[in-house]
Amino acid sequence: MSINKNQIKRLEILAPAGGMESIYPAVRAGADAVYLGASGFSARSSAHNFTDEQLREAVEYCHLNGTAVHLACNTLVHDDEIDSAMKLIEYACSIGIDALIMQDLGLIRLVRQACPDMPVHGSTQLSVHTPAGVEHLYRLGLTRAVLSRELSKKEIEEIAKDSPIELEVFVHGALCMCVSGQCYFSAMLGSRSGNRGSCAQPCRLPFSVRGGTGHDLSLKDLSIIEHLRELEEMGIASAKIEGRMKRPEYVAAAVAACRQGLDEGSVSPELAEKLSSVFSRSGFTDGYYEGKIGSSMFGIRSKENVAAADSKIFASIHELYKKERQHIPVDFCLTVKEGEKSILTAADDDGSSFVSEGMIPEKAISTALNRERCEKSISKTGGTPFWMRSLSCDIGEGLSMPASALNTMRTACLNGLAEQRRKIRPAAFSGYERAQTDTRRHIRPKNYRVRFADDDISDDFLDSELIYVPLLTDDRRLNNLLDRGFAVAVEIPRGMFGAEKKIYRDMKRVQALGINEVLANNVGAVEMAKSLDMDIHGGFGLNLTNTESLKWAEKQGIMDTEVSFELTLEQISKLGGIIPLGMISMGRLPLMLTRNCPVQNDGKGCQYCTYAHTIRDRKGIEFPMMCGMTGCTEILNSVPLILADRTEEIRGIDFEVFRFSVENSVEKGENLRLYRQHSTPKDGFTRGLYYRGVE
């Protein structure tokens, strides 16, 4: 297929900015857009966020340069934080932010009500990694999906082929071990939730599998800058650089490398060297993009890596952004007539123009004013983002004017243009209507459900209201469960990388057996189930943490849903809405979902991964892993969650879910006994986050 170059939309280079000190390097090195965070969001502050004033300043400077500004509002909020989040969004509208990056399905609903014209991008925190996931964001009124970082080139191509909205792909920066939006590791270990922008990055600490390097949860940073033209040809809208926490020199080097990679087709060895010196973790990887997952993707920040980032490197990178980038073409027109005030007009391509009046020219005594002398003065645009593309002159004979007079007119014109470009263009923000909280009515007595990871299911569980079994369970086993009298729903895998077509086939297969209920942990899975007219039960992976997000679930026709296990019992009890709610109350909580099994880091790969695998922390605490579900591995908590003695304190919930993973049949039976007797073992269990909550 031949592609007409003119039809391809330019790939945007999107840079991170943790503060004003990173805005200048990003813009001057050639970013088309920047993304940043605001300290007002959900009342939490961080050193790497902008105050309201700085936000406005950033927008003005970026817009002067033709650079778009995306505001990251991509954390989950609680009911009592929604109004302050919406206040920030109202402010963002008032200062002409170009797009919002969002994760919270509840907030997205309100934003679509309050400011329908404001473009909203679905954050990578929404774990969208399939065509159906993108389709869902489109139906929610989002204009762009930021795809999961784990996708291969082939999978990205597949998604891009028919995408109804823009796509954004990470091209450089840190790789998390866990699929974004599915990580509860930091929350469980220290109450700092990655879903709320507070990740403490415990995965960079030593964790080891047998035969590994001892840093088996730490991946190298990704870099696919050499493939930018390829992404552009696929129709990807934006190339995202990770790193809002990183220093300005990193931002400059990464943007400059992207600019060069895209404009010139490759990055010079010199610039590539600067980029890896300023920050790397044992070099870079393109493993996910190339579909080559394995031990070569793992890496840590070594002493050599740290030493490489010395003052000499920083100084050489400063050169990249010392000066304004003169990249905005301006067409000038100069008229100098005898007896009239001279006039200089300037116009850019974005519709801004300015007319400056100067002095009445004098009679020339020696050399008369000519085009060459005028051009010399007017083309001096240093210190501004402008450059003179053309100058048309209408100069009378035998006239003279000092260079300073021409300079004054030029300066006035450029200032005038700059002022127009900086001018704030607010987006409309009207009211929004919040759903009532704290009003739940219970339609039925609380029951329990069980999620099984295999078909080792005892008849003791026959009094559960529903069981979830893997979608991939074969027909014979599913029929057996149905024959024994279980109410059966199938669980759509949380990670569906490149497997959507196969998953569709399996969904139709179980439908043919008479099973029409699914457990969906991803917006893509919700979309798939809807298209097959299946009954949907929402899972914890949807990260529903507030009443507005429950409204989203109601709107989708989801029958009932688990809430996020990052909520406290207190917060759960105050949720509103009418959709029946469930919570995980038993089992090992899933801490990570990763496409790169930690066992891969033993160098031999994980084709023999079994249930017996664990990963240990420095103190020898073991976290079990389940590998192999459609190419993803789940890392589970070291101890099981048990709330059986606290049922009285669980309020606002319609059903409890026992989430079994690595438990054997004895352990499953023991858990059921504890539930029935409202008791706990002496030790070796956790209450999860239901009492301590998250930051």
Ligand SMILES: [Zn+2]
């Ligand atoms: Zn494995």
